[in-house]
Every structure is written in structure tokens, then in C-alpha cells.
Amino acid sequence: MNGVGSATTSPPVPRRRAARPREASWSDLLRRVNAVAVLLVAVDAVAVAGAVARLRPDWWWAAVVAASLLGARAAGRLYRRRLWLSWLQDLPRSVAATALAFALVTLVGLVADEPARAAQQAVLAFAAAGEPGRLAVFALGRWCRRRFHRCDRAIVVGAGKVGVDLVGAMLAHPEFGLRPVGFVDPEPAVDPAALPVDLLDGDLADEITRLGVGTVVLAFSRTRESSVVDSAITAHRLGCTTLVVPRMYELYQDGPDIERLRSYPLLRLGTAPTTRPAWWVKRGTDVLLAAAALVALSPVIALCALAVLLESGRPVIFRQVRIGMDDQPFVLYKLRSVRMRGEDDSQITWSVVGDRRVGPVGRFLRGTSLDELPQLWNIIRGDMSIVGPRPERPGFVREFSAIHELYWARHRVPTGLTGLAQVHGLRGDTSIVDRSRYDNYYIANWSLWLDVKILLQTVGELLCRRNR
Incomplete structure (x- = not known):
């Protein structure tokens, strides 16, 4: 997905349920x-x-x-x-x-x-x-x-029988460490007047912040499954402990990730990757590797820049606004692989295979991914990581977020130079749904070892030129 020219300003991207993490006091x-x-x-x-x-x-x-x-x-x-x-x-x-x-x-x-x-x-x-x-x-x-009521404030998403039973258990048995402060459910299955705690009117993210909630319990509700997933991601992003009542909960056995609230098993979701100590290891490794690679590959970057200059003139470095973590825009740097012809439409035009604006040098840079080497500077600056979801342009983020469920959720972590979707062949003009699914899988299962695997697969793809 390449374009031409440079852009440094763009309208802000509307946030779709994408609450920003709270500042930790x-x-x-x-x-x-x-x-x-x-x-x-x-x-x-x-x-x-x-x-x-x-x-x-x-x-x-x-x-x-x-x-x-x-x-x-x-x-x-x-x-x-x-x-x-x-x-x-x-x-x-x-x-x-x-x-x-x-x-x-x-x-x-x-x-x-x-x-x-x-x-x-x-x-x-x-x-x-x-x-x-x-x-x-x-x-x-x-x-x-x-x-002493040393309990975590909790919101229950889903005002049905299961949700009411869970709140009753919390109130009757504070030794489990949860104090319910309200339900969130746009379509409650129980009369709100009969609920043991208030039915909250606000958005889940707003109520978590307003009430100082530390735990969100996801019970069954009449809302769509995607709305429940949205709630889980929102709670996850705000640093809450997230507990889920699994389907067929009567058959669940106790295990490492299963909590018990009386007779109900609750599946504990992992914490947000950016809150774990290992994330600081990732960031430190990113800076060291990117700095070393930038120094070692500077002659290669210089030769590529010279080739671009000879083929199509200036500018050699292509600047474009992309969307990063927490929907924040940043300027991404690449070696220009597309000839400039008239007005810059790179923010709204999708470059696809066979684009006539791409010359021999541009095709070579794209085929070898050498055009992306200047993004090592983005990594050092903190705009990006080595491994993460690929950043997209503001206009496309708005478009994809409006029509593809959970596309917005991929912005919970920094964007990356390579990613799980890319090593599975999802580059250029490929399925946005599949890309989003791979990106959210990466975030849910993030570990340092997963990053290492993606890096090894990236090297293998570059050497073997698979999935091209």
C-alpha cells in the first residue's frame, strides 16, 4: 500500500468505542x-x-x-x-x-x-x-x-438471569472480592426496577472511568455478540480485570484461567499487552535493533535513494500520515516507489499491483520491501514497533472502522514494520477482514516469543519471496 507525495495534516479519526487508557494515579x-x-x-x-x-x-x-x-x-x-x-x-x-x-x-x-x-x-x-x-x-x-470491604468495584455487562445471579452472589459473599456498582445493558432482559444494582445509562468506557471500576464481568445479554466483544476490548484497553461467563458454563472445569464466583466459572482474560513488564523489554529491543539496523543498512538506503532520484527525481523520502496506537496520527517515512504525477492523492487512493505509476526501481523496492527501511526511524521515535499491526491512512481507517467490526480494536498497540497478517500473505490489495482478524489475534496472544516467530517468518518470506 504505497502512495506518492507527502502529507502532514489530516482530519482526526473518529473513535468508535475506542476508549483511551486511563492515566494511572x-x-x-x-x-x-x-x-x-x-x-x-x-x-x-x-x-x-x-x-x-x-x-x-x-x-x-x-x-x-x-x-x-x-x-x-x-x-x-x-x-x-x-x-x-x-x-x-x-x-x-x-x-x-x-x-x-x-x-x-x-x-x-x-x-x-x-x-x-x-x-x-x-x-x-x-x-x-x-x-x-x-x-x-x-x-x-x-x-x-x-x-473492611476490600473489594474491587465491578460492572456487570448483561442484565439477565445470569447477571442478576452474579450480582447477588457478589453482594451476599464479599469474600470473593467484588463489589457490584451497576449493570450495562442496552436491552436488559430483567425489569430495571427489579435489578439489585442500578442499570447505568452511560457508555461502558465512561462508567468505568466515572465509577473507578477495576473489574468488568461479561454475562449473557440480548445484544449482539460483537457488542459483547466490544465491551471486553474496552475493559481490556482501560486496564480492567475482565471476567467472562463462558457458554455452557455448567460443564466448565476449574483450570489456570478459570475463576470461581460461587457456582459460576468465570474465564479471566489476559491483561493488555502494553501493561505487562515484558512490553518494556519489547520497546527496549525495538530501539536497539532499529538503531543498529539503521546504521548497518545506511549504505543500502543511500543506494536506494540514489536510484529513486535518478528514476523520478525528488522528493526521495515519501511522508504520509498514518494512524497509530490509540488512534493517534503520525508521519510515516518510506522511500518513494511511485512516480509523482500532478496532485497528491495518496491519502485517498489505494495503490494496487500493476499501478502504472510504479517504475522498475519502485517495483524492485516494493518487491524487496527496501522502501520501508526509513520506518526504522519511526520505530526509534516511538511511532511504531518492529512487530505490530500495519498502520493505515486516516481516511481508510474511518472507512474500514465503519464497515468492518473490530477494525478499530487493532489500534490497542503500536503499529509495526511487520506483523502477523503480513507474514500470512495479507499485503497490498487483500482482505481487510482477514487482516483485522489476524491483528486482533496478535494482540490477544501477544508474547515476546510470538514477536520472535513473526520476525523469523518475515525473514523467511523476504528470502523465499512467498506470499507475494
Whole structure:
């Protein structure tokens, strides 16, 4: 999707339910700190220290014991946020994590050909001392939620039987840590006067901000499925914990991502990628790789620029307004691959295969993606990332958002030089629906490893010229 000329101004893109993330205040940060999780970490740390002090293994064995126990328990998600504070429910997972730590200590002893008896005894001593502490933490957490109302404000999307039952359970059992403040449902299945909490009139994003909501529960409603997905993305984007009542919930088994509110299973959706610590790793890696690539490839960029200059004159660098994260416009830089002919229509014209304005140099630059190398500067500036949804022009964003559901949702993360849609052949004049679906899949499943896979696939595509 290339054009000609330059553009630095454009009408703002209307936001379609795309609420911008809230600015995090100190009160928000304190509210997000989970006291139960902090206490569980503290109890385990004290239990490890006590077991090591009692059995006195060598210092390096003490380090192996501490790393194995705390690492296995963190990997087993024993320090996660949770609604149901049940020691018995959590006991099998805790025992499994301790058994894994015992196996790791034993394996280290075998590999190092050192006796591991003291370290193994320290693991067993940890279990004996730690479990009563965990029991006390869960009991204290339930008591504090009931006594001091240490509960997260919650909105329920869907004012039907299931939604009413969930709100009733929250009100009757504050030990689950949720305090309902209202329903959001344009077509409530229950008389609003009979609802246990208010039916809110405002937009979900506005109500989340106005009421200081930290959790959104998605129950069944009469509205379209796409509206429920919109609500989930809005809550996700505003940093709320998002819980979903799954279809056929009566058949759901407990699992790592399943919460329990009395008899109802609630599927916990992952947090927004940009709120995770790993996102800072992504940003730092983006800057380092982009800067190194810009320096290393500067001779290539200079040769390409010279070829453009000889074929069609100036300007060599093509500037165009694109839409980035949170619908914010930015100026994207590319090597010009299209001959300039009269008035610039690049903001409203889609360049397709066979465009007569594209000369031999332009075709070569497009075919090898060398025309996109100046976007490394956009990455250093923070306009883009190496991997993410491809940025589009404001006019097309307005058009696609109006006719394609959830196209707007792809702007929850920074746009990218390459992306999941591109490595699956969705470049140029291809399906917008498929692109949007791949982009939203990428955001929902983002991880550093997914970025690495996309980069490897991009290299393979460039070398093999597949999907062209």
C-alpha cells in the first residue's frame, strides 16, 4: 500500500468505542497491588529462609533451593490474583510446585555429583512450614474482604438471569472480592426496577472511568455478540480485570484461567499487552535493533535513494500520515516507489499491483520491501514497533472502522514494520477482514516469543519471496 507525495495534516479519526487508557494515579497503582499475592510471596520467602537456616546447607545449595522453590511456585501461578481464596482448592497446585522443586534439587545433585540430602530436607521443611502460613493468608484475606470491604468495584455487562445471579452472589459473599456498582445493558432482559444494582445509562468506557471500576464481568445479554466483544476490548484497553461467563458454563472445569464466583466459572482474560513488564523489554529491543539496523543498512538506503532520484527525481523520502496506537496520527517515512504525477492523492487512493505509476526501481523496492527501511526511524521515535499491526491512512481507517467490526480494536498497540497478517500473505490489495482478524489475534496472544516467530517468518518470506 504505497502512495506518492507527502502529507502532514489530516482530519482526526473518529473513535468508535475506542476508549483511551486511563492515566494511572497512585491510588490506581495501590489498588492494583494484590495484598493476598504479596503476603503469599512473603510467607514462602520466610519459609525458605527458615528451612535453610535450620538445615544449613552450603550457600550454593541454599541458592538452588530458593530458586527452585520460588521459581516453581511462580511458574505454577501460586501468586496470581484470585477471587476464590481457598487453601484446599489451591493445595494440589502448591504440592505439585513443591514436588517439582524437589525434583529440580535432586537433578542438580545428580548433575553436580554432590550429595543433595540437606537441600532435599530443606524443601520438605519448607512445605511443612509454608502451608500453614498459606492457610492463614487465605483466611485473613477472606476476613478483610468481609470486614473492611476490600473489594474491587465491578460492572456487570448483561442484565439477565445470569447477571442478576452474579450480582447477588457478589453482594451476599464479599469474600470473593467484588463489589457490584451497576449493570450495562442496552436491552436488559430483567425489569430495571427489579435489578439489585442500578442499570447505568452511560457508555461502558465512561462508567468505568466515572465509577473507578477495576473489574468488568461479561454475562449473557440480548445484544449482539460483537457488542459483547466490544465491551471486553474496552475493559481490556482501560486496564480492567475482565471476567467472562463462558457458554455452557455448567460443564466448565476449574483450570489456570478459570475463576470461581460461587457456582459460576468465570474465564479471566489476559491483561493488555502494553501493561505487562515484558512490553518494556519489547520497546527496549525495538530501539536497539532499529538503531543498529539503521546504521548497518545506511549504505543500502543511500543506494536506494540514489536510484529513486535518478528514476523520478525528488522528493526521495515519501511522508504520509498514518494512524497509530490509540488512534493517534503520525508521519510515516518510506522511500518513494511511485512516480509523482500532478496532485497528491495518496491519502485517498489505494495503490494496487500493476499501478502504472510504479517504475522498475519502485517495483524492485516494493518487491524487496527496501522502501520501508526509513520506518526504522519511526520505530526509534516511538511511532511504531518492529512487530505490530500495519498502520493505515486516516481516511481508510474511518472507512474500514465503519464497515468492518473490530477494525478499530487493532489500534490497542503500536503499529509495526511487520506483523502477523503480513507474514500470512495479507499485503497490498487483500482482505481487510482477514487482516483485522489476524491483528486482533496478535494482540490477544501477544508474547515476546510470538514477536520472535513473526520476525523469523518475515525473514523467511523476504528470502523465499512467498506470499507475494
